[in-house]
Amino acid sequence: MQALVWEGPERMTYRSADAPVAASGHVVLRVAGVGVCGSELGAYLGHNELRRPPLVMGHEFSGVVVEVGTGVDPVWEGASVVVNPLVTCGTCRWCRRGERQLCRTRRIIGIDFPGAFAERVVVPAASLWRVHRDPEDLWTGALVEPLACAVRATGQAAIEVGDAVLVYGAGIIGLMSAWMARRRGAGSVWLVDANPVRLSQGPVWGADRALDATAEDVAALVRRTHPDGVDRVIDAVGLPGTRRQGLELLVRGGRLVLVGLHEPATTLDGNRVVRDETEVVGSFCYRDQDFAVATNLWDGRRLPEEGGWLDRRPLSAGDAAFQEQARGPAPFAKIVLDAEGRP
Ligand SMILES: [Zn+2]
Ligand SMILES: [Zn+2]
Numbered sequence: 001m002q003a004l005v006w007e008g009p010e011r012m013t014y015r016s017a018d019a020p021v022a023a024s025g026h027v028v029l030r031v032a033g034v035g036v037c038g039s040e041l042g043a044y045l046g047h048n049e050l051r052r053p054p055l056v057m058g059h060e061f062s063g064v065v066v067e068v069g070t071g072v073d074p075v076w077e078g079a080s081v082v083v084n085p086l087v088t089c090g091t092c093r094w095c096r097r098g099e100r101q102l103c104r105t106r107r108i109i110g111i112d113f114p115g116a117f118a119e120r121v122v123v124p125a126a127s128l129w130r131v132h133r134d135p136e137d138l139w140t141g142a143l144v145e146p147l148a149c150a151v152r153a154t155g156q157a158a159i160e161v162g163d164a165v166l167v168y169g170a171g172i173i174g175l176m177s178a179w180m181a182r183r184r185g186a187g188s189v190w191l192v193d194a195n196p197v198r199l200s201q202g203p204v205w206g207a208d209r210a211l212d213a214t215a216e217d218v219a220a221l222v223r224r225t226h227p228d229g230v231d232r233v234i235d236a237v238g239l240p241g242t243r244r245q246g247l248e249l250l251v252r253g254g255r256l257v258l259v260g261l262h263e264p265a266t267t268l269d270g271n272r273v274v275r276d277e278t279e280v281v282g283s284f285c286y287r288d289q290d291f292a293v294a295t296n297l298w299d300g301r302r303l304p305e306e307g308g309w310l311d312r313r314p315l316s317a318g319d320a321a322f323q324e325q326a327r328g329p330a331p332f333a334k335i336v337l338d339a340e341g342r343p
Contacts, residue, residue, distance in 0.1 A: 001016070001017060001018075001019045001118060001119040001120050002014060002015070002016055002017070002118070002119055002315065002316070002339070003015065003016075003017035003056050003114075003117060003118035003119070004056065004057075004058075004117035004118065004315055004316075004318040004319070004337070005017065005054050005055070005056055005117075006043065006044060006051075006053050006054065006055050006056070006057055007053050007054050008046070008053045008054075009044070009045060009046030010044060010045060010046070010323070010326075011053075012044065012318055012319040012322050013319070014315065014316045014318060014319065017056070017118065019119075019120055020114070020120055020121060020122035021067070021069075021122070022067045022068055022069035022072070022122060023069050023122065024069050024070045024071050025069060025070075025071050025072060025124055025125055025126075026069045026072070026122050026123060026124055026125060027065045027067060027068050027069060027072055027076055027122070027123060027125050027128065028065070028066050028067040028120050028121070028122050029061075029063030029064060029065055029066065029081065029083070029116075029120060029121050029122075029123060030063050030064045030066045030119065030120055030339075031058075031061055031062075031063045031116045031118060031119060031120065031121055031339045032061075032062045032063045032064065032080075032135075032138040032139045032141060032142075032338070032339075033061065033062050033063075033138065033139025033140060033141060033142040033312070033336045033337070033338055034058040034060060034061040034115075034116040034117055034142055034315075034336065034337050034338075034339070035058075035060035035061070035142035035143065035145065035146065035172075035334055035335070035336050035337075036318075036321055036322060036325055036334070036335045036336075036337065037059065037060055037146070038171055038172075038173075038325075039261065040057045040058075040110075040322075041322065041325050041326040043057065044322045044326055045326055050111055051111055055111075055114070055115075056110070056114040056115050056116075056117050056118050056121075057110045057111070057115045057117055058109075058110045058115030058116035058117035058118070058121070058337075059085040059108055059109055059110035059111065059115055059116070059145060060085075060116075060142045060143070060144075060145035060146060061082070061083055061085075061115075061116035061121070061141070061142050061145075062080070062081065062082045062083070062131070062138050062139065062140075062141025062142055062144070063080075063081060063083070063116070063121070063138070063141075064078065064079070064080055064081070064135070064138070065077055065078060065079045065081060065128070066078075066120070068125070069125075072125040073125075076125060076128065079128070079130050080130070080131050080132070080133065080135065080138050080141075081128040081129060081130055081131060081141075082128075082129050082131055082141040082144040082145075082295055082298070083109070083116075083123050083127050083128060083129070083145075084127045084129065084145075084148075084286075084288070084291045085108050085109040085110060085115075085123075085127065085145065086100050086101060086103070086106060086107075086108060086127075086285060087106075087107045087108065087109060087112070087113065087124060087127070088100040088103035088105065088106050088107075089103055089104065089105045092104045092105070098287055098288055098289060099287050100287070100288060101152075101284050101285035101286060101287060102284075109121070109123060109127070117315065117318060117337065118315075118339065119315075119339045129144075129291065129292070129295045131295060131298075131299045132299055133298075133299060133301075139312060139336055139338050140298070140303075140310070140336065141298065142334075142336045143172075143298055143303060143310075143334065143336075144291070144294045144295050144298045145291075145294075146172045146173055146176060146334070147176050147180075147294035147297060147298060147303070148285070148286035148290045148291040148293070148294035148295075149173050149176070149259065149283075149285060149286060150173055150176035150177040150179070150180045150294075151180055151286060151290040151291075151293045151294050151297075152259075152283050152284075152285065152286040152287065152290040153173070153177050153180075153234050153236070153257050153259040153283040154177055154180040154181050154184055154234065154257075155283075155290060156257045156259075156281050156282075156283040157181070157232045157234055157255055157257045158232075158255060159181055159184040159185060159186050159231075159232055160185065160231070161185035161187070162185065162186075162187040163181075163185070163186050163187055163230075163231035163232050164186070164187060164188045164190075164226050164230040164231050164232070164251075165178075165181040165186040165188065165189045165190070165230065165231065165232045165233075165234065166189075166190050166192065166222060166230045166232070166233045166234070166246065166249060167181065167189065167190070167191050167192070167207070167233075167234045167236060168192045168193075168233070168234070168235045168236055168237045168242040168245075168246060168260070169192075169193060169235070169236030169237040169242070169260055170191055170192075170193035170195060170198035170199050170201065170202060170210070170333065171193075171198065171236060171333055172309075172333045172334045173236040173259060173260070174191065174193070174234070174236035174237075175191075175198075175201060175202065175205040175207075175309065175333055176205065177234045177236055177259070178191050178202065178205045178206055178207045179205040179206045179303075179304070181206075181232070181234070182205075182206035183206075186232075188208050188209075189206055189207050189208055190207065190208060190209045190210075190211060190222065190230075191205075191207040191209070191210045191211070192210075192211045192213050192218055192242075193210070193211075193212070193213065194212065194213045194214045195329075195330065196212055197329065197330075197331040198330075198331075198333060199211075199212055201307050201308065201309040201333055203307075204304040204306055204307035204309070205304060205307075205309075218245065219245060219248065219249060222249050223249070226249075226251070228251045228252070229249055229250045229251035229252070229254060230249055230250060230251060230254065231250075231251055231254050231255070232250075232254060232255050232256075232257070233246035233247075233249065233250055233254070233255075233256045233257065234257045234259060235256065235257065235258050235259065235260050236259050236260045237260040237262060238258065238259075238260025238261045238262035238263065239260070239262045239263055239266075240263060240265075240266040240267065242260070243256075243258065243266045243268065244266065244267075244268060244269075247268055247269065247272065247273070247278065247280070248269075248272075250276070250278055252276045252277065252278075253276065253277050253278070253279075254276075254278060254279070255278070255279040255280075255281065256278060256279070256280045256281070257281055257282075257283050258280065258281070258282050258283065259282075259283040259284075268280070308331075308332075309332060309333040309334065310332065310333070310334050310335075310336065311332040311334075311335050311336070312335075312336050312337075312338055313335055313336075313337055313338065314337070314338055314339075315337045315338060315339045317337075318337050321335045321337065
């Protein structure tokens with residue numbers, strides 16, 4: 001089979017690789033669509049401590065089951081599925097509470113195992129979620145994984161009806177978080193980014209205002225409308241500046257959710273957290289329940305389709321897609337690669 005192999009900083013090669021076989025408890029998928037994730041762009045550039053080349057990345061994907069291993073119910077043969085890429089022990093305290101994203105031995109398909117930037121990928125049968133979309137739109141099933149991240153982030157935000165929500169980052173997680181915040185009853189949702197093309201995609205995701213941090217005084221604009229601060233901030237960027245400003249713009253007793261992973265260390269005003277009784281919480285991946293919600297939202301065609309935020313490319317053009325997202329103007333919030341080579 002053909003696969004897109006990351007071989008080192010800014011080196012992504014489309015070449016032949018061994019076709020996977022279904023081990024016991026596993027299935028082989030023919031990949032329908034696989035999303036290029038922001039965390040993979042960092043790795044591609046050589047900034048990721050978790051991934052080691054050579055590696056077939058790709059953890060946001062959908063496909064059709066073409067082979068089932070021993071011990072797997074043959075009913076899965078031919079099923080259209082999306083895949084939860086978390087592979088966990090199933091026995092630790094977190095797994096048993098349904099919080100597998102916190103598993104002590106958590107591993108992820110596309111990081112710790114070969115991922116879906118390939119014609120075929122092997123996954124545990126326990127990772128499959130059956131879906132009902134037509135085969136020609138199964139490729140957009142790659143959107144379920146980032147949507148599950150946004151379901152989790154907005155769940156961690158504990159949004160109440162009418163809340164003012166500020167979202168940093170108009171990448172796919174930020175856009176989807178804005179959309180989920182709206183679905184959870186937010187009264188207003190403002191989006192902040194430095195990329196005007198991405199910001200222009202905010203309205204289709206339910207953002208009332210899109211603020212360009214390079215051209216506008218974000219803090220002054222937020223304070224003018226919300227003099228006491230906003231109720232919830234979701235930082236889908238993860239830079240010291242967005243984390244600090246998010247904390248500063250929160251109302252007393254408000255909640256800051258950190259979901260972006262850009263720089264590890266940030267200095268925050270701890271005394272302010274004390275005096276304002278601010279809640280600062282992390283959000284990583286998703287619980288199984290969040291993945292189920294995301295699967296149902298996507299399968300039920302709830303996601304916006306207009307707005308030019310999504311593009312589809314053949315897997316063979318993967319290197320150019322990574323270059324464009326990492327170095328170029330990156331106008332698309334999500335690029336999905338398609339192993340079947342359709343444009
Ligand atoms: Zn991702
Ligand atoms: Zn576990």
